Amino acid sequence: MKDFAALLERLVLTPSRNAKIRLLAEYFAATPDPDRGYALAAITRDLDIRSVKPAMLRSLVHERIDAELFEISYDYVGDLAETISLIWPARPGPNRPPALGEVIETLNAAARADGPRLMAGWLDAMDAGERWALIKLVTGGLRIGVSARLAKTALAEFGGAPVTDIEEMWHALAIPYTELFAWLEGRGEKPDATSPGYFRPVMLACPLEEKDLDALDLCAVAIEWKWDGIRVQATSEAGVRRLYSRNGDDIGAAFPDVIEALDFEGVIDGELLVYDPDATPFAVRPFSELQKRLNRKSVDRKLLQSCPAFVRAYDALSLDGEDLRASPFSERRRRLEVFASRRPLARIDLSPTLDFEDKDALAAARAAPPDDAIEGVMLKRLASSYVPGRPKGEWWKWKREPFLIDAVLMYAQRGHGKRSSFYSDYTFGVWTDEGALTPVGKAYFGFTDEELKRIDKFVRENTTDRFGPVRQVVAEPGDGLVFEVAFEGLNASPRHKSGVAMRFPRINRIRWDKPPGEADRLEALKRLLQG
Amino acid sequence: MAKPDDILTPTRKGLYCPPGDFFIDPVSAVDRAVVTHGHADHARAGHGAVLATTETIAIMAARYGGGFTASRQPAAYGETTRINGVDVTLIPAGHVLGSAQVVVERAGKRLIASGDYKRRRDPTCAPFEAMPCDVFITEATFGLPVFRHPDDRGEIGKLLTSVRRFPERAHLVGAYALGKAQRIIRLIREAGYDEAIYIHGAMQKLCDLYRDFGVDLGPLAPATLSDGAGAKNDFAGRIVIGPPSAFADKWARRFPDPVPCFASGWMRVRARAKQRGAELPLILSDHADWDELTETVRDMEPRELWITHGREDALMRWATLAGVKARPLSLVGYEDEND
Ligand SMILES: [Zn+2]
Ligand SMILES: [Zn+2]
Secondary structure, three states: OHHHHHHHHHHHHOOOHHHHHHHHHHHHHHOOOOHHHHHHHHHHOOOOOOOOOHHHHHHHHHOOOOHHHHHHHHHHHOOHHHHHHHHOOOOOOOOOOOOHHHHHHHHHHOOHHHHHHHHHHHHHHOOHHHHHHHHHHHHOOOOOOOOHHHHHHHHHHHHOOOHHHHHHHHHHOOOOOHHHHHHHOOOOOOOOOOOOOOOOOOEOOEEOOHHHHHHOOHHHEEEEEEEOOEEEEEEEEOOEEEEEEOOOOEOHHHOHHHHHHOOOOEEEEEEEEEEOOOOOOOOEOOHHHHHOOOOOOOOOHHHHHHOOEEEEEEEEEEEOOEEOOOOOHHHHHHHHHHHHHHOOEOOEEEOOEEOOOOHHHHHHHHHOOOOOOEEEEEEEEOOOOOOOEOOOOOEEEEEOOOOEEEEEEEEEEEOOHHHOOOEEEEEEEEEOOOOOEEEEEEEOOOOOHHHHHHHHHHHHHOEEEEEOOEEEEOOEOOEOOEEEEEOOEEEEOOOOOOOEEEEOOEEEEEEOOOOHHHOOEHHHHHHHHHO | OOOHHHHOEEEOOEEEEOOOOEEEOOOOOOOEEEOOOOOOOOOOOOEEEEEEEHHHHHHHHHHHOHHHEEEEEEEOOOOEEEEOOEEEEEEEOOOOOOOEEEEEEEOOEEEEEOOOOOOOOOOOOOOOOOOOOOEEEEEEOOOOOOOOOOOHHHHHHHHHHHHHHOOOOOEEEEOOOOOHHHHHHHHHHHOOOOOOEEEOHHHHHHHHHHHHOOOOOOOEEEOOOOOOOOHHHHHOOOEEEEOHHHHHOHHHHHOOOOEEEEEOHHHHOHHHHHHHOOOEEEOOOOOOOHHHHHHHHHHHOOOEEEEEEEOHHHHHHHHHHHOOOEEEOOOOOOOOOOO
16 A cells, blocks of 8 residues: 555656656556556546545544544645545554555455444554545545556556557456556466457547648548547447447446447447437437536436437448458448448437538538537548557548637636626636646636536535635646637737637537546647647 | 743734843844744844854854844853843754754743744754743644654655656755755765755855754755756756755756655645645655644643744644643744745
8 A cells, every 4th residue: 555655646746747657657567466456447447446435534533633623624734535644643553554455355345334443444554645545545536647548558668568459458357457467567468358349449530730731632531520429439249238438438327228229240430429309300419418418327217318319420440240440441431331221220320421522612611510519520531540549640620610629627716796606717728748737718608507517516526726716626637627618819928828818718618528638738729829 | 920921922023021122033123132043034134132042143144144133142052141130041942953942031930932843853953952831932833733744764765766766857856945955965865875966056055054063964066057068967867955946947947857846844735745846745844743742842841832823723722622721922924834
């Protein structure tokens, strides 16, 4: 537990991605099984641990500390786990701090009633750093600014293996990953990734820039609408059906309607959208409707009926047991069309391909698409094979609104008037080259009352610091809240630290689904300035 | 019998002794000052006369120049000076080189003003001395039960491990120029590190002064660039110590991919460390932590506890629970952010 706590402490405070990778890789090298595997699962948030309620911890601490002293301290520190870890009066005695694996295995095997006794014993045996790690772990509040992707990159570095291999096999692996570590250390066979239904790392598009458009040959690309939903991978192999987000999170439990429809053998890449159950002809609903279905562990019948989901397919990675990823896009698309025409599926349809005479027509269509659920166009080179990551010069996205960026919420301030009890004024930022966030603007409208309540809740639950009426919220590559911000223009501004000032910024959309690490970079904004 | 309040009383300029007509650590210029130690918020220039330890007088002269006061009155620890019928004795406080508690005695009453203090071992200054008294006036910088400073050696160990782990990066340690910097250097030496340690220009004078008082700091070199290409890499794998205020400057940008480390008791709270931009927080403080504060009150057995700068409310609550008669003094003008 000591090494795990030290690792977390260092990760929390280290901004550089490379240094984080290095810290993780060194930890994997120095820590034995099963602890490193449990640590990995905790970091990627795949760990299943019997949770402990904050109220239980409070009552434990009140048995040992005067309530008023505790409250004064909590008020100063601001974080419950941290306050308890710091204030806990360890009882000197023959205490042995437990290993990480021991904590997890013991807790998961214990009866709920034994929780307080176990926790108290461990807290006594640990130092403050370990106590913090333990409390964060069991209360599910481990926020250390490391995404699952980064952890996998560190594994790849540690074992000298391609990260895509690790991503592919991820869902076939069992915690605490002893098989994986044995392979990475050259002591064991490569784990079998191809258990049915495994996640294939996805291919992403680059934003289309002026120079790309100039160089573009319209005959060499396939053009589609860019649908305003979320990217998914719908898998159905040997009876295993899964719906993955683009990060490989299994979101199937929230979409039983889609899962039920995966009555085929293959892996489909597409956009998850919701449709209007009462409209004829078929009508796709805007992203805000889809949002009602996101970030849920389960879904009730009412919502299933009012917001039915479907997948609009645009690529096939595998069909009838044949891996198509090495084939060119044109071939994959042909196979997908055959697949779709063979037998209509209830919740899967095909994203149409589009033809344009010239680039002007393309630009016009992109600026004025025929449907609210379209946010631009996608351009895919016909010859492109399916390569995980964001390869240059293969796929492009060209968004409809010229001034839209994804920014990360950094600070929130209380509003005025009827919104004075809500945190409703938001400062957001984008990533600099150094991997830090720099504020680029402020917005206080563009969201519904419903959304405001949800953002307010997020702010309160994710505050990292306070300055008067302002709260700083968690904003790390793996954790935080992304806003799609729309604005009318951009001015160079030496007064602002970022060097740019936005005209009329507003929240266009709240991207609960998007990891902050994928928000825009300052560089991209500065390019807008030149354009 | 005199009441303690007649002997020492809080004023806007600091603690005042009416019968002796002197102030302890006055925050603005006065005729006669008794100064506990050389930190800027306690030791100011411009007083008519200053009574302090020899070391503190030397520190003030180094910081403010020879004319920092009209009349210097250096005293050794334990030596009693009578000021207008009041006996004043300086005894070690264990805070920084030369730091003292002020023992004020008159008419059978003894009041002790702690100044800043700590109880743990510090290789650069004399250890705190406990003495029974009627009134103990304690600081409360870390007066919250969440502040428990860990063992120094562990913190220095963290630093040296990180230096080995990142040999291509410079470790930039932010430390207060008086006391903290020298203590860290000394602790690093005790941990067996004997390579040159690089120091910010603002620390040179005080490091020299510590050496003159017999504190062996080992090889020190200025943290300035040599000419020519690749000079930045001169500091790869090195330990550089500078005042925290210099971290925001251009000064800090000369080092290769620096690991910012801050040495302070505040580093105990993660949000503080993060806010400071510390990648490697070192919990090293020259102030008493919660346990030291409460232990000291028990050791001194005062009839009354007066609490000055810091977090008074928690210590007040503790005193109530422990049955110690206590009151907050609410003195203003002392900063605790430097530690
Ligand atoms: Zn001081
Ligand atoms: Zn002080």
